[in-house]
Amino acid sequence: MKINIPKLSFIALIGVANEEKSTFIQKHFSSNEMISLDYYKGVISNDKNAPDTAKDAFDIAKYSIQKRLQRGYLTAIDATNLQSSDRKDLVHLAKKHHVLPVAIVMNQKKDNSRSHKNRTDQHFLELKKAGFKQIFILNSREEIEAVNIIREKSPNDKSEFIGPFDIIGDVHGCFSELSTLLTKLGYTIIKHQNKMNNYGYSVLPPRNRKAIFVGDLVDRGPASNEVLRLAMSMVKNETGLCVIGNHDEKLLKKLNGRDVQIRYGLAETLEQLAKEPSQFVEEVREFLHNLVDHYILDNGQLVIAHAGLKEEMHGRISNAVRNYCMYGETTGKKDDFGLPIRKNWAKEYNGEAMVIYGHTPVPKPEFINNTANIDTGCVFGGNLTALRYPEKEFISVKAEKVWSEPTRPLNLPQNVESKDLIDQPKKNI
Numbered sequence: 001m002k003i004n005i006p007k008l009s010f011i012a013l014i015g016v017a018n019e020e021k022s023t024f025i026q027k028h029f030s031s032n033e034m035i036s037l038d039y040y041k042g043v044i045s046n047d048k049n050a051p052d053t054a055k056d057a058f059d060i061a062k063y064s065i066q067k068r069l070q071r072g073y074l075t076a077i078d079a080t081n082l083q084s085s086d087r088k089d090l091v092h093l094a095k096k097h098h099v100l101p102v103a104i105v106m107n108q109k110k111d112n113s114r115s116h117k118n119r120t121d122q123h124f125l126e127l128k129k130a131g132f133k134q135i136f137i138l139n140s141r142e143e144i145e146a147v148n149i150i151r152e153k154s155p156n157d158k159s160e161f162i163g164p165f166d167i168i169g170d171v172h173g174c175f176s177e178l179s180t181l182l183t184k185l186g187y188t189i190i191k192h193q194n195k196m197n198n199y200g201y202s203v204l205p206p207r208n209r210k211a212i213f214v215g216d217l218v219d220r221g222p223a224s225n226e227v228l229r230l231a232m233s234m235v236k237n238e239t240g241l242c243v244i245g246n247h248d249e250k251l252l253k254k255l256n257g258r259d260v261q262i263r264y265g266l267a268e269t270l271e272q273l274a275k276e277p278s279q280f281v282e283e284v285r286e287f288l289h290n291l292v293d294h295y296i297l298d299n300g301q302l303v304i305a306h307a308g309l310k311e312e313m314h315g316r317i318s319n320a321v322r323n324y325c326m327y328g329e330t331t332g333k334k335d336d337f338g339l340p341i342r343k344n345w346a347k348e349y350n351g352e353a354m355v356i357y358g359h360t361p362v363p364k365p366e367f368i369n370n371t372a373n374i375d376t377g378c379v380f381g382g383n384l385t386a387l388r389y390p391e392k393e394f395i396s397v398k399a400e401k402v403w404s405e406p407t408r409p410l411n412l413p414q415n416v417e418s419k420d421l422i423d424q425p426k427k428n429i
């Protein structure tokens with residue numbers, strides 16, 4: 001049996017103590033990775049059976065697990081003798097650090113098949129209720145021995161791509177400006193007569209370079225369909241990467257048949273897509289569906305996310321991470337224009353990796369603590385900006401016109417506060 005888990009997982013093992021279990025633990029986990037409650041009981045008390053020893057040992061175990069998950073290390077614990085509320089605590093801990101909670105149950109068949117099956121079902125339900133995302137049940141000695149645990153690299157980990165890159169800000173359907181910018185950066189764009197050929201475009205990058213889109217390819221602008229064609233062709237041919245923006249996500253929801261409000265420029269995109277063959281629209285849906293929320297590049301030195309990403313979330317996978325990537329943090333307050341005031345995470349950022357993002361239009365791109373916002377509001381009549389990496393050079397082209405009236409003037413300082421309490425994003429702007 002193959003057990004595929006992310007490289008960074010939290011694993012709870014459940015099964016009565018026997019030879020197979022100890023062999024299994026030794027075979028699949030290093031001694032650092034395996035947290036032992038029994039060991040901690042011995043550390044804190046001369047009498048393992050003294051009152052509260054188990055509880056205190058569990059507290060230390062939780063503390064150790066937390067510290068390891070914070071550092072990004074896979075961690076496992078033998079959770080056989082834990083109460084279900086304790087197991088819930090562990091799941092909570094894993095989720096807090098955006099780590100997938102996995103349960104592996106060793107439930108060897110010893111008695112008649114009916115009670116064995118009942119036990120299996122009961123385990124499954126209990127663990128599911130506790131919040132484990134993946135549950136593997138091993139039913140025999142043979143199954144336990146045959147297990148192959150495969151630690152998978154997460155889809156957002158492209159740290160082997162070391163650049164050089166041209167990172168491109170929010171395009172929002174500004175196809176003409178995108179073409180001009182790519183040409184300025186040294187890319188050659190070939191337009192095909194047959195739109196089925198590479199989605200209609202082949203883009204040849206300058207030597208060794210790769211383009212990266214920070215998301216929000218669509219909405220408000222005049223040609224979101226063409227921007228999609230070009231970006232999809234680059235991603236397909238591995239000359240480009242793209243992370244998902246909040247506008248891309250909303251379009252995906254719409255294409256998936258969900259009931260979304262048609263505002264903030266989505267109507268224009270839908271009009272443009274209505275002129276396209278349905279097969280292409282289906283390919284757009286698939287493309288958007290496959291977009292990750294952030295990328296880790298250049299041996300962990302570069303992170304790309306639509307609205308930025310704080311360090312503790314780099315490389316992690318969870319709904320909270322995805323939302324942060326797409327919307328950032330807002331303070332829960334609104335500005336004079338009715339737009340949510342955003343938390344200035346960049347001001348407090350002191351991570352090692354450079355984080356490049358867009359989402360909130362700024363009049364001019366600049367570096368703040370090893371982060372840069374390169375959304376210079378092209379669709380609102382500003383610029384379309386690229387950051388050349390590792391050169392740290394901004395290249396911009398001017399918008400050909402104001403394609404969409406901004407809700408608030410572009411040249412006002414960013415509407416962000418840094419000290420307010422964090423609130424969940426509510427509005428899709």
Ligand code: MN
Pocket residue numbers: 170216245247358359360375
């Ligand atoms: Mn945007």
